[in-house]
Amino acid sequence: MRPLTFRKLLFQCFFLLVILFFVVVVALKFGAVPVSLYALGRDLLRVILGQSSQISSDYGLIIQNIRLPRIILGIIVGASLSVAGTSFQALLRNPLADPYVLGVSSGAALGAILSLIAEPHLVLPPAFGALLTPLCAFLGAAVTITAVYFLGRRQGQIDSNTLLLGGVITASFLSAVIVFLMSLVNSSNTRGMVFWLMGNLSTSFQKSIYWFLAAGFFIAIGVIYSTANDLNILLAGEKEAMHLGVDVRHVRFLVYLAASLLTGLAVSVSGAVGYVGLFVPHVMRLMFGSDHRTLLPTSALGGAIAVVVADTLARLVVAPNELPVGAVTAVVGAPLFIYLLRRRLA
Amino acid sequence: MSPSRGSAAPRTPPESARLGTEIRLAVEQVSYAYSANPTQAPLFTLEATSFQARPGEIVAILGPNASGKSTLLQLIAGVLSPLSGRVLLDGFVIHSLSPRTRAQRIAMVQQESRLLFPARVWQFVLQGRHAHGRSLRFESHDDILIAQNALLQVGAAELSDRWMDQLSGGEKQRVVLARALAQRPLLLLLDEPTLHLDIASQVGLLDALRRLCAHSRYTVIVVTHELNLAAEYADQILLMHRGRCLRVGPPAAIYQRELLEQVFQVPLKVEMRGHGRPRVTILSDS
Numbered sequence: 001m002r003p004l005t006f007r008k009l010l011f012q013c014f015f016l017l018v019i020l021f022f023v024v025v026v027a028l029k030f031g032a033v034p035v036s037l038y039a040l041g042r043d044l045l046r047v048i049l050g051q052s053s054q055i056s057s058d059y060g061l062i063i064q065n066i067r068l069p070r071i072i073l074g075i076i077v078g079a080s081l082s083v084a085g086t087s088f089q090a091l092l093r094n095p096l097a098d099p100y101v102l103g104v105s106s107g108a109a110l111g112a113i114l115s116l117i118a119e120p121h122l123v124l125p126p127a128f129g130a131l132l133t134p135l136c137a138f139l140g141a142a143v144t145i146t147a148v149y150f151l152g153r154r155q156g157q158i159d160s161n162t163l164l165l166g167g168v169i170t171a172s173f174l175s176a177v178i179v180f181l182m183s184l185v186n187s188s189n190t191r192g193m194v195f196w197l198m199g200n201l202s203t204s205f206q207k208s209i210y211w212f213l214a215a216g217f218f219i220a221i222g223v224i225y226s227t228a229n230d231l232n233i234l235l236a237g238e239k240e241a242m243h244l245g246v247d248v249r250h251v252r253f254l255v256y257l258a259a260s261l262l263t264g265l266a267v268s269v270s271g272a273v274g275y276v277g278l279f280v281p282h283v284m285r286l287m288f289g290s291d292h293r294t295l296l297p298t299s300a301l302g303g304a305i306a307v308v309v310a311d312t313l314a315r316l317v318v319a320p321n322e323l324p325v326g327a328v329t330a331v332v333g334a335p336l337f338i339y340l341l342r343r344r345l346a
Numbered sequence: 347m348s349p350s351r352g353s354a355a356p357r358t359p360p361e362s363a364r365l366g367t368e369i370r371l372a373v374e375q376v377s378y379a380y381s382a383n384p385t386q387a388p389l390f391t392l393e394a395t396s397f398q399a400r401p402g403e404i405v406a407i408l409g410p411n412a413s414g415k416s417t418l419l420q421l422i423a424g425v426l427s428p429l430s431g432r433v434l435l436d437g438f439v440i441h442s443l444s445p446r447t448r449a450q451r452i453a454m455v456q457q458e459s460r461l462l463f464p465a466r467v468w469q470f471v472l473q474g475r476h477a478h479g480r481s482l483r484f485e486s487h488d489d490i491l492i493a494q495n496a497l498l499q500v501g502a503a504e505l506s507d508r509w510m511d512q513l514s515g516g517e518k519q520r521v522v523l524a525r526a527l528a529q530r531p532l533l534l535l536l537d538e539p540t541l542h543l544d545i546a547s548q549v550g551l552l553d554a555l556r557r558l559c560a561h562s563r564y565t566v567i568v569v570t571h572e573l574n575l576a577a578e579y580a581d582q583i584l585l586m587h588r589g590r591c592l593r594v595g596p597p598a599a600i601y602q603r604e605l606l607e608q609v610f611q612v613p614l615k616v617e618m619r620g621h622g623r624p625r626v627t628i629l630s631d632s
Contacts, residue, residue, distance in 0.1 A: 003472065003485040093462055226482050233473055235462045242425050243456075244529070245449025245477025290463035293482070 004291055012288055016301035020075075023305050027074075027312040028067050031319075035063060069210070073201050074311045074325075075304040076213050077270045078280075079221075080262040081105075082303025085277020086295055087224050087259040088145075090231040091252055092152070094160045095282070096340055098333075099263040100274035102148050102163075103170030104141045108260075108267035109196040110174050110181075111140020117185050130209060134216070138264030144170060145260055191271075199273030199326030201311050209269065216265050220258040221300060227251050228292040235290070273307065273326045275333020280306050282336070370565045371399040371533060375431035376421055392417050394431060395591040397584060401532075401563040404556065406576035408600075409586030410610055415569045418586070419535055422567060424448045435533060449477035453526035456537040458518070461510055467521050468506045471496055474528030496527040500554050516547030523551070527558070534558075536568040540575065548572070552579045573610075573626045577601060585609060598622050 028044075029035055043063050081099055088097035088104075099105045115136035119129060148170055152163025175197055182193045191203060224231075230251045233241045238248050266273070280302045281295060288294045310328040317323060376395050379388035392414040399405050407415045420426040422433055424440035433440045435451055443451075453474070474496065475489040497503045500520040505513065513521065519539060526534060536555075540548040556579055559566055570576055576583060576597070583600040585593045587609045593600050601624035603616045613629040 003468075003490060005484055095462065228482055229476060229479075233476055236458070236473070239425070239456075240458065242445055243423060243449060243452075243454040244473055245446040247445045285463060290465070291469075293484070 004293055009294055009297070012294060013297050013301060016298055016305065020301055020305050020308070023308050023312075024071055024075075027071050027308050028063055030312060031067060031315055066204075069204055070201050070311065071308055072210065073205075073269060074308040076217055077201065077266040077273060078276055078303035078305070078307030079300035080217055080266040080303070081273060081276040082280040082284075082299040082306070083221055083224060083277075083296060084259040084262040084266075086281040086292070086299045087231070087255050088277070089281060090234055090292065091255055091259075092149075092158055092160075092163060093235065093237065094158075094163060096160075096164055096278065096337065097167075098275060098278035098337075099141070099259075100171070100272055100276075101278060101337065102145065102167035103172075103174055104144045104148070104167075104260065104263050105267050105272035105274065106171045106174035106178065107144025108137040108141040108264045109272050110178055111136040111138070111143075111264070112268045113178060113181055113196060114140075116191075117181065130206060131212060134209075134212065134265050134268040137268035138261050141260040141264040141267070142257065144174070145256055149256075194324055195271045197272060197326075198324035199271040199329070200324045201270050201307075201314075202322060203269070205269060213265055213269065216261055220261045220265075221296070223258040224255055225293075225296050227255055228296055231255070231292040232290075271324075271326065274330050275337065276303055276306055276310075276329050278340075279333050279336045282340070368400060369398050370401045370403075370436060371422070371567070372434040373397050373418075373422065373431075374434065376418075376428045376433055377430045378417055378421055378426060379429050380417070390414070390417070391589050392421075393590045395584075396431075397582070397591070397594045399565045399567065399582065401565055402559050403581045404559055404566045404568065404579055405582045405584060406580035407567065407569045407584045407586060408571075408573065408576055412588075413586040413609075414589040414591075415586050416537060418584075418591075419454075419537055419567065419569050422533075423452055423454050423535055446477050449529060451531055452533045452535065453529040453531035454535045454537070455519075455522050455526050455539055457541065458522060465510050466506075467497070467502070467508050467510060467513070468493060470510050470521060471525045471528050474525040477529060492530065493524075493528050496524040497521070499527055499558060500524045501550075515542050516544065516550070519543060519547070519551060520554070523554070532565065534564045534566045536566065536570075538569055538571065540570065540572055548575060555579070573601075573606070577624050577626070596622075597624055601626060 025040070028040055029037060040063065084104075085098045088099065088102060089095055099108075112133045115132045119132060124132065148163065148167045149158075151166030151170070152158050152160075154162055178196055179193060182196070194200065195203070230241070230246045233244050233246050234248070234251065236244075242248050281299045284295055284298045284302050288298050307325065307329070310332075311325045314323040314325045314328045317328075374396055376392070378392040380390045381388040390412070395418060397405070407418060409415050417426065421428050422440070424433070424443060427441045440448065440452070471493045472485055472489060475485065475492065479486070479489070494503065494506070497506055500523050502517065502520045502524055505517055505521060510518070510521070523539070539551060543551065552575060555566060555568075558564055568576075568580070580597060582594065583597050584591055585600050585605070592609065593605070598618065601616050603614065606614055606616065606626065615627045615629055617625045617627070619625055
């Protein structure tokens with residue numbers, strides 16, 4: 001017996017943190033405008049020392065105001081979507097569950113769009129106005145996962161194939177509604193169809209949004225992580241889990257809520273980036289095993305790495321133009337989905 | 347319910363001294379009804395059932411399919427709440443305990459669903475320790491010792507590092523029993539534990555169970571179709587038929603030809619053997 005220890009967990013996370021650091025440096029260096037490693041190091045040091053006013057070069061501005069916020073956004077979005085995917089996979093006992101495949105991302109996108117359409121007509125204090133979109137995205141996500149959960153139930157039990165089909169159909173339906181709404185409303189502040197349907201990290205936000213994102217992110221991940229042992233046992237089935245002392249209803253409610261929050265937050269700032277929650281947990285399981293005490297933090301870091309890499313590629317492949325980041329993740333994720341589906345049916 | 351109808355000699359079990367008089371499990375007039383939705387008539391009902399079990403006792407629940415055996419077991423496990431009546435474990439009403447408290451006292455061995463992701467045997471057995479710690483934690487030295495000991499008790503210590511999906515049926519069932527033992531329960535519930543096992547594995551499992559009962563004073567409730575194994579190993583038999591508990595009593599009192607033929611709908615022969623354990627032979631029609 002070699003049970004998981006805290007040291008082992010720290011070691012695994014440290015390993016991924018080092019990779020994330022290198023990925024971030026690479027993402028900062030490459031782009032439409034080349035930046036030397038020396039200038040990059042100098043400017044980063046200044047940002048860390050709080051002397052950002054001394055950064056004068058154009059390169060520095062690109063780094064600080066364009067690439068760095070985008071990378072931070074990528075880290076939060078990637079980590080949120082992977083942890084949400086891991087949670088859905090455990091609760092639904094389905095290794096193919098993912099916020100995008102289940103339609104939860106589309107539900108969140110629809111919620112966000114509705115809030116953007118409604119916002120100009122509402123009289124709200126400005127502080128609340130900025131938070132309306134993430135909140136509506138969260139509601140959209142929560143309503144969608146509830147609907148898909150009930151679509152996937154047959155005779156009181158979750159049926160994997162019905163669930164996946166229900167999710168895919170829901171996603172397609174919601175996308176149609178999104179396209180319809182976006183064609184009706186042609187205002188400048190609704191960001192555009194490709195943003196919501198494919199995902200994009202190029203929008204920049206006010207500072208308060210980043211803080212709100214980070215806070216929601218840490219709360220939701222904390223809640224899910226506190227149930228890590230319960231999730232391990234839930235993989236054996238809800239009945240078995242009950243006999244082993246898991247308060248199944250309580251855990252299910254908490255984790256669905258937190259996973260919807262993560263999806264809602266991510267989608268409200270980046271649109272529906274697909275398949276991250278599918279392939280990242282899968283790779284992490286192969287590397288570190290399926291214990292959720294390891295899987296949740298490593299998936300968060302892995303998701304951050306994956307989205308930052310995908311977004312860097314999205315910026316570089318057709319430079320000086322850009323691809324939506326969701327196109328890159330889908331190119332990797334969709335074939336993997338097919339592979340996993342075929343293997344499971346075999 | 348009368349324990350005997352007189353045709354079989356009341357036995358004086360040699361175990362009576364071992365069992366003592368303390369009552370561990372008391373099932374008091376428990377009933378249940380299952381319906382697809384609240385407005386429809388119930389599809390299945392379990393009529394008021396009562397019995398008691400002492401520490402170290404093995405109780406077998408017998409009956410044909412759909413007789414209410416598994417429902418009764420779920421009620422005892424506390425995952426279903428009875429429509430009326432109550433189930434007491436050492437004086438506490440089981441279904442009002444929290445899932446965690448329940449799992450510290452009651453362990454269930456049932457047909458396992460397929461595992462979603464591969465797991466090692468030791469990881470599986472350690473799941474039994476879940477109810478004994480706070481939710482988020484790492485296994486303590488004690489947990490590991492208890493899990494190793496549980497594997498030893500069922501004779502599966504050498505399986506510890508194997509993958510769960512590479513075990514044979516008999517090995518797997520012993521590992522599942524080990525996980526239940528790792529819960530350190532008072533009450534051990536088994537739902538058809540010998541299903542899909544070959545004869546040697548069946549006897550091996552039940553011998554292990556009897557040893558554990560005598561040694562650790564578990565109260566064991568087992569649902570089974572195996573009339574002869576139940577007669578051989580059980581101290582008490584509960585005979586169920588169409589949602590009703592027909593009889594409770596020692597095997598010698600329950601195993602009567604007319605009664606068993608009526609319940610199981612097959613012609614059969616009952617022989618009484620020397621040590622008060624009956625044996626049933628199924629007679630084919632031809």
